[in-house]
Amino acid sequence: MPRVPLSLSRARRRGRSPVFIAPLLGMLLAAAPVWAQSIPTTGPAAASGTAPVAGDAGPDFFTGLFSPSRNNLLLDMDGLRTSLGNVGISFGLQETSEVLGNVTGGVHTGADYDGMTEMSVGLDTQKAFGWVGGIFNVSALQIHGRNLSTDNLDVLQQASGIEADRSTRLWEMWYQQSFFEGATDIKIGQQSIDQEFMVSQYSSTVFMNMMMGWPMLPSADMYAGGPAYPLASLGVRLRAQPTHAITVLAGVFDDNPAGGSFYNDSQVRGAEAWGGAFNLNTGALWIAELQYAVNQPALGDMVSPDQSPGLPGTYKIGFWYDSGSFPDQEYDTLGVPLASPASNGDPLMRRGNESLYALADQMVWRSSPESPRSVGVFARAMVAPPDRNQISASYDGGLVVKDPLPGRDNDNFGLGFGVAKVSSALANYDNEVAYYTNRYDPAQGIETFLEATYQYQIAPWWLVQPDFQYFFNPSGGIPNPLEPTRRIANEAVFGLRTVITF
Template identity: 25%
Template sequence: MLNLALASALALAPQSTPTDKLPPAPDQSTATESPTTTARPLTGKGEVGNGQDAATAFQPGQTQAAPADQSMVPTGFARFQQQNPIGKTLRKLKTDGIALTLDFVDNLAANPVGGITHGSAESHWVMGAADIDLGKVVGLSNTHLHVQGAWFTGNSLGRESIGNSISFQQTWRPVSGPRLTQFNIEHDFGRFNLMVGRAALNSYFNNSPLNCAFMSNVTCLTTYGGIADIGLTAYPNSSWAAKGRFALTDRLYVQTGVFDYNTALNAAGKNGLDLSLFKGSGVLIPGEIGYETSFAQERLPRRYKVGFYINTDGGTNPYHDVDGNSAALTGLAHAPQHGARIGLYAMADQTVWRAPGKSKRNVALFGRVFGNVGNTAPIDWFASAGFVNTGTFKGRDNDTIGFIVSDTHFGRDEIAFLRDRRAAAGGTGAPKADEIIGELNYGFAALPGLRILPNLQYVINPDPIYAVNRKTDIPDAIVIGLRIDAHLAQLFGG
């Protein structure tokens, strides 16, 4: 399940202009992240309902939803993994302290029903990373260097055929191309873990292995709302950061951090290589307390987290322009806001059933909620709930069935902006404040390192944020999707 999450446009949500009049709404440029970071597993690690051991499998940003290895690997393939030279080289490097990763994730989506028009889209990313154990390489014990880069490309079904801001493809980003997504060093001081360098905030806070068990971007890596409202740095965007995590017990931890807020770093052509310091317009400060257990600690493991986000850059008002009038009607820039953007969140994963004995076949329920409590923002609150069933049929211990339903509640000012923009285009009325999205999927663990995830998504009240000239509500849409995850190092037995 990677950091999903995943999959993000490399700029802030576009501001309204006289030509396009797009609202400062939740934009996939920062609001839809996809998975993949190679950061080390969190201290006080836990495992809930996905059949993985968090100590070895879950890393912030993983896209894999279930165990990497299938319980019944074909004999011929197992022999290939043991004997091929690539796998041998990767294992040797890992023994020497250098763990290499190369992943490919593809999303295909089509809407045969609803939306502005019926269409299809494909998007994908390729990610390469190195986790270097500096203790083995240069004798600096308990210290790891993380380097990661990714290349995104493709089209968005949500924007182009449906007109809404929430993507149905967690691999899509508004700005395509290569990007340095992570470059940091991490040191363990026993109970205290410190990370310093370039990183994305959503790789470390408010996430879970279950978040990226889906293709929709309402939950991968971080649940929708926080990135749109607060402006969190989110994969593949990164900024200068420092994060500390303290394990109070083997189950309970607290963590906080400081992340530079500099949207210029996400612009096209920057590629994550602009290492400018102290040029941002604010600072992001997250905090979290969490309780996690694993299958090794209790029969029905769980994960509970509560936290906050603060952005000292107050953002802009969704409705008012610089003169205090409707930005949708005047076409002027949105009014800057003083104070801070602040959000609160809570999440829970709870395994509710497990097969007898030591089996990790299980069913886990989950719930997520985010609320805006600071400056006026596009989204008032977001909530989601669902389940992941790991181990579906006899001999399919690592296949999964996933279901999620979410409700994104847009704020009064955001709806007023969209109402006025509709009026300016010659329409009447306002869009609904609640956009409800559901997804049902089946994750087929075809081979170690290869997962195929057909899925069906349904959206009620699609928001018209990218349907600039829409005069009426957008019809509810059905989206048929297919996600393919290929973790090449695992495929080769590395």
């Protein structure tokens, strides 16, 4: 069975859908006056908030456009947010738009626009009807534009974490119930596990590259990239905090959110195009994570972790196991190399798959406990068996500087890197293809990227982010499809993202 290179066989394919007006608004607003730089804000993490702000009628809507208390562009919507909040209902609307382009390397040079609109509705059951500790959440995505990583780059570690198939789809839909004054809670329903598991707070909130959010290893080794953006799966998640420092996360989920075979995992496949396939036919994904926090505020303290007496940090170790079947990367069902002319083309299916991972987020310096200026570092590593996986190891790390410039309390500057190691079994397959076909077909190895990024918080509701990435050995060194006798050249990628919270 002929196989395409890893970067193509697991690429995020695209469908068609309408483009929202919000992306155009976002890019036009990027030309805002320079005077806005001096206005203090509340930080990029607050950009997703939907807290009501009074006084959105008349000229105040425009004169307070860059107010540090304005968490939403549309404010209280003439009292609508407050009225709904009084009965426990909250809603959010956020548009992320970006332009990315490679000026060197890749299959060819060029630029693409892509964007993602996220809509969400939440219900606090205590405010709604007196049921203490309950939260219901439903969210949807509208993904538009093109995908530079597929069109131009052919990289493993996608240049943007929002690149995905164009579609309008249900994302998450779950109910969460807390117990014992919040020390334990259970979540049931359609969930995207990248919101809680394997998460580095420093990397996922600052960097643009896909690997800094949902890592490369599960993206390549799980069915359809796993139940992670833009997909989700039915499941149950339990969280418990036996001590102030220790948190335990564990869950079981459908392992195949797209519902197709391992090599036919398009996000717009059949009923899954709108996010409602609810597949339960492949296997179960079991995942558990142990978290240990240091120098965190005591329970009940009205301060953030960044203001704790010591330097705060979080350390996590985790494990996942998938009970489904996974194709061997080198041999067919007869034990013959898949690259051999004698192969029947059907890969040997191996039962079960697993991975171990560890990550750390640690603040290493700050000017004072009251100051936002600080430096934090992060690191994450994970491994998986090489015989049934396309990626056997992935690593990422870096540093984040908060308040990097005078008067820019809510800006962030980040330097990071990512490494993806193609499995030895897949590399052997590549060598065997070259042997049997007597053509230039180099074995895939290691792909590395570097990223430098700056989050410029113009207002609490508006973030602008210039970004630079450089990819070494794209896809581990595959031939350029337009020049088959040469590998894809190293790539320099520039980008600009804008995030608007309505």
